[in-house]
Amino acid sequence: FMLDSCVPSPDPSLTVKFYERTREQQATLGYLVDTSNEVAITESFEERHGSVGAKAGRRAIARGNSSEITDALFRYSAPEEVMAFPSTCSACAAACECRMFVTNIPYFQEVIVMASSCDGCGYRNSEVKPGGRIPAKGKRITVQVENSKDLSRDVIKSDSASVKIPELELELSAGTLGGLVTTVEGLISKIGESLERVHGFTFGDSLDDATKSKWNEFMTKIDKLKMLEEAWRLMIEDPLANSFVAPATDRLEDDARLTFEEYERSWEENEELGLNDMDTSAADVAY
Ligand SMILES: [Zn+2]
Numbered sequence: 303f304m305l306d307s308c309v310p311s312p313d314p315s316l317t318v319k320f321y322e323r324t325r326e327q328q329a330t331l332g333y334l335v336d337t338s339n340e341v342a343i344t345e346s347f348e349e350r351h352g353s354v355g356a357k358a359g360r361r362a363i364a365r366g367n368s369s370e371i372t373d374a375l376f377r378y379s380a381p382e383e384v385m386a387f388p389s390t391c392s393a394c395a396a397a398c399e400c401r402m403f404v405t406n407i408p409y410f411q412e413v414i415v416m417a418s419s420c421d422g423c424g425y426r427n428s429e430v431k432p433g434g435r436i437p438a439k440g441k442r443i444t445v446q447v448e449n450s451k452d453l454s455r456d457v458i459k460s461d462s463a464s465v466k467i468p469e470l471e472l473e474l475s476a477g478t479l480g481g482l483v484t485t486v487e488g489l490i491s492k493i494g495e496s497l498e499r500v501h502g503f504t505f506g507d508s509l510d511d512a513t514k515s516k517w518n519e520f521m522t523k524i525d526k527l528k529m530l531e532e533a534w535r536l537m538i539e540d541p542l543a544n545s546f547v548a549p550a551t552d553r554l555e556d557d558a559r560l561t562f563e564e565y566e567r568s569w570e571e572n573e574e575l576g577l578n579d580m581d582t583s584a585a586d587v588a589y
Pocket residue numbers: 391392393394395396420421422423424425
């Protein structure tokens with residue numbers, strides 16, 4: 303099914319659409335088939351009516367098959383208590399250990415991190431989930447990127463967040479990049495990589511010269527963002543407020559280039575998140 307689309311510029315010749323591969327396609331391509339979605343679907347069938355909010359509450363902020371997520375979050379706190387419980391490797395089905403810890407990220411929220419790595423095949427898996435209840439409002443983050451310190455700010459872009467770079471006329475809907483724990487610079491690189499990958503899949507060799515040069519122009523602009531030739535803005539809008547950009551100062555109030563603002567979710571956003579017919583008392587016990 304179609305996940306969403308990305309329009310790098312208003313130019314219709316440069317419209318890139320993203321399609322999520324089916325599990326079968328992924329397996330054919332040799333990708334590891336992630337079964338965690340299946341589990342989530344099974345769970346939702348068991349949900350009682352009125353507990354829909356719990357679905358949004360259980361959504362992962364980000365997940366990955368490397369130690370990237372845990373490494374990034376360990377910078378904020380070295381948790382005193384790490385719970386470990388037996389699990390099964392999702393790649394080779396051997397017994398492995400799953401470690402879980404809760405950490406509170408300053409100016410953000412409490413997050414639950416679950417990580418496992420398999421001694422047998424080396425497969426790693428980590429996932430970060432929100433620790434609190436579903437917030438009443440969405441969050442819009444704007445960073446004015448001017449120097450290398452801004453590029454190295456930590457970024458948590460959740461599964462539900464969209465990304466906008468007005469200077470590039472670029473807007474990526476939530477599903478395009480999925481959830482990421484990275485830096486501002488890392489996010490830009492990921493945007494370039496994922497557009498390039500899709501671009502290759504979509505046009506292949508049949509790409510005409512005009513489109514090709516438009517594409518190259520766009521990739522050059524992405525590089526320029528990283529080289530800080532001009533100041534630019536990164537905007538992250540998250541209806542579940544599970545995204546974060548680290549302040550470059552000790553106190554958030556002193557950081558003039560970073561703003562967090564709350565916004566009311568639209569009816570459509572609530573509908574998409576399954577929050578419209580939610581009983582608020584259910585949201586409170588969602589975690
Ligand atoms: Zn394994």
